[in-house]
Amino acid sequence: MHEENMAMLKSLVSVAWADGVYADEEREMVEALLSAFEATPDEATFVREYASTQRSLEDIPLTELSTDDRRVLVQHAVLLSYVDGEQAAEEKVFLGQLCERLRIPDAEAQALIGAAEIRAKKFLDLL
Numbered sequence: 034m035h036e037e038n039m040a041m042l043k044s045l046v047s048v049a050w051a052d053g054v055y056a057d058e059e060r061e062m063v064e065a066l067l068s069a070f071e072a073t074p075d076e077a078t079f080v081r082e083y084a085s086t087q088r089s090l091e092d093i094p095l096t097e098l099s100t101d102d103r104r105v106l107v108q109h110a111v112l113l114s115y116v117d118g119e120q121a122a123e124e125k126v127f128l129g130q131l132c133e134r135l136r137i138p139d140a141e142a143q144a145l146i147g148a149a150e151i152r153a154k155k156f157l158d159l160l
Contacts, residue, residue: 038070040097041106042080047088048110051127055084058117090127090134103135104145111149115157120150 042063049059063084067077098106110131114124132142 034070034072034076036097037099037102038066039076039080040094041102041109042066042070043083043088044093044098044106045109045113046080046084047090047092048113048124048127048131049084050087050089051114052121052123053087055087056117059113060084062113062116090130093131093134095134098135103137104141107132107135107137107142107145108149111146112153115150115153118157120153 045063045066046055049055049063063080067080072080107128110128114120114128128146129142132139132146137145
């Protein structure tokens with residue numbers, strides 16, 4: 034797996050823990066990404082163990098995420114926040130804090146989040 038994909042997964046684990054619960058649906062999404070990113074058995078084991086402990090914004094590996102990766106992360110984070118059927122208030126707050134931590138300007142962050150929310154709601158029955 035490419036390093037940036039590992040950084041993306043570690044970051045999404047932080048998003049999954051935003052409401053204090055690593056729900057089964059969130060775990061399934063991480064598993065799907067492990068498959069999509071063609072993780073080796075060792076990499077998959079590492080991510081599963083990493084995800085077994087609650088993570089936060091401070092655990093996001095900023096230096097391993099390019100400018101483009103950061104925008105993709107926000108879009109994936111929004112989808113992940115809806116994967117269990119609804120976006121918790123804590124997750125919404127977390128997304129705003131995530132954009133600040135990723136140093137994405139407010140106007141751009143709102144546009145990214147807004148577009149991703151529309152997409153997530155449209156496909157909620159598939160998530």
